[in-house]
Amino acid sequence: MINEISGQPVTISVSQPVTCFLLSQKWDEPTVVLGGAAILISVVSLIIVWRQFRFDKQKFKKEMFEKRYAIYEDIMVLIGQIRNQRYPNNETLFKIMRDVVDAHLILPDIVDYLEEIRNKAMDCKEFNDLLQATQGRPPDDEYETKRQTRERNMSWFNQQVGPLNETRGTGPIPVVEKFKKYIQIKD
Numbered sequence: 001m002i003n004e005i006s007g008q009p010v011t012i013s014v015s016q017p018v019t020c021f022l023l024s025q026k027w028d029e030p031t032v033v034l035g036g037a038a039i040l041i042s043v044v045s046l047i048i049v050w051r052q053f054r055f056d057k058q059k060f061k062k063e064m065f066e067k068r069y070a071i072y073e074d075i076m077v078l079i080g081q082i083r084n085q086r087y088p089n090n091e092t093l094f095k096i097m098r099d100v101v102d103a104h105l106i107l108p109d110i111v112d113y114l115e116e117i118r119n120k121a122m123d124c125k126e127f128n129d130l131l132q133a134t135q136g137r138p139p140d141d142e143y144e145t146k147r148q149t150r151e152r153n154m155s156w157f158n159q160q161v162g163p164l165n166e167t168r169g170t171g172p173i174p175v176v177e178k179f180k181k182y183i184q185i186k187d
Helices: 029-085 090-106 108-133 141-161 174-183
Strands: none
Touching (some): 029 174, 090 108, 141 174
């Protein structure tokens, strides 16, 4: 090995004690205090960063839960309107259309289910619009086809949440089962 400063070869024998550079220095009290303070500040900073990370993670989980739950609530309002009025109002239908778009990002596993709900709700709305447009006129084939579609959809919507005024069985409720993994609160 060659000494970089003097350029002279350096030999180290096993009999020579090898000491660490830091231990061989004479440390005065201010240097030790400042070094200790730097280590303490680093540890405290690390703790703060870790807590901030955990806080941000919990905040993100809460925000995702709130967005998912809002979609769930919109779906339940839609189903309630269809069960009570036999069609959704425009505001609710527009919310569901927006929710289906949002679901691609935050509810990817149930997008198809939400699209099915939206499509069946739109069929019910179309039938209601046709019914209002044909007041006083005899029904035609289009009317009858849409009426049958609406009746099938009404049955389907009833199956999603169970019967209105009857005691619910012990079986799972489809709409709740679809959303269950997204709206359960867990750590």
